[in-house]
Amino acid sequence: MVAALVMVFAALIIYFNLTVPEYGAADAIRADVLSRQQLVSDQKGAIDQVQKLIADYQGKGAIRDVVSLSLPLKLDQSGILHQIQSMASLNKLSLQSLSISAPVSQDAGGVTSTAVIRPIGNMTFQLRVIGTYGDFKNFLGNLETNIRIFDVRSISVDPLAKPNQDFYGFDLSVVTYYQNP
Structure with missing residues (x-):
C-alpha cells in the first residue's frame, strides 16, 4: 500500500512538474498561431483595400481622360x-x-x-x-x-x-x- 501511495505521489509530481508546464507552452504556441493568423487576415484585408483603391483610381483616370478630350488641357x-x-x-x-x-x-x-x-x-x-x-x-x-x-x-x-x-x-x-x- 505504501508502494501504491508512493507511485501515486510520484505520478502527481511528474504530472505537475512535466506535463503542466508543457500545457502552458502549448497554450502559448496556440496563442501565437492565432495571433499570426489574425495578422495575416488583417494584411489580406489591407491588401484588398489597396487593390480596390488602385482600381478606383484607374477608373477615375479614364474619366479624367474623357473630360480632357471634351475640355482639353491646352488649346489645340x-x-x-x-x-x-x-x-x-x-x-x-x-x-x-x-x-x-x-x-x-x-x-x-x-x-x-x-x-x-x-x-x-x-x-x-x-x-x-x-x-x-x-x-x-x-x-x-x-x-x-x-x-x-x-x-x-x-x-x-x-x-x-x-x-x-x-x-x-x-x-x-x-x-x-x-x-x-
Whole structure:
C-alpha cells in the first residue's frame, strides 16, 4: 500500500512538474498561431483595400481622360481645324473659309495652375460651308455630339441656287473651350 501511495505521489509530481508546464507552452504556441493568423487576415484585408483603391483610381483616370478630350488641357488649334474639316467632309459640305479669333481666357478668381479647377479659355471661329440643308443639319448634329465641346453662337443661311434647288451657303460662329495651364 505504501508502494501504491508512493507511485501515486510520484505520478502527481511528474504530472505537475512535466506535463503542466508543457500545457502552458502549448497554450502559448496556440496563442501565437492565432495571433499570426489574425495578422495575416488583417494584411489580406489591407491588401484588398489597396487593390480596390488602385482600381478606383484607374477608373477615375479614364474619366479624367474623357473630360480632357471634351475640355482639353491646352488649346489645340490644328486639332480643332482637323475636326471641323473632317466633319464637313463627312457630311458632304465644302468648307469655303475658316477664320479664328484670338483665344480668350476667362478669369477663375485667383485660381492657380496647380489647382484642381483651372480657368477655362475659349476660342471663337467663323466658318462658311456650302451644301444641302440635309447635309448641314447632319453637320450640326455632329458638332453637337462631338466629344469636344462646341457651341454654335450664330448661323446665317444664304441660298446659292434657284429657289427650287437645295443648295445653300451657311455661315457659322462657333466657340470651343479648353483648360488654361
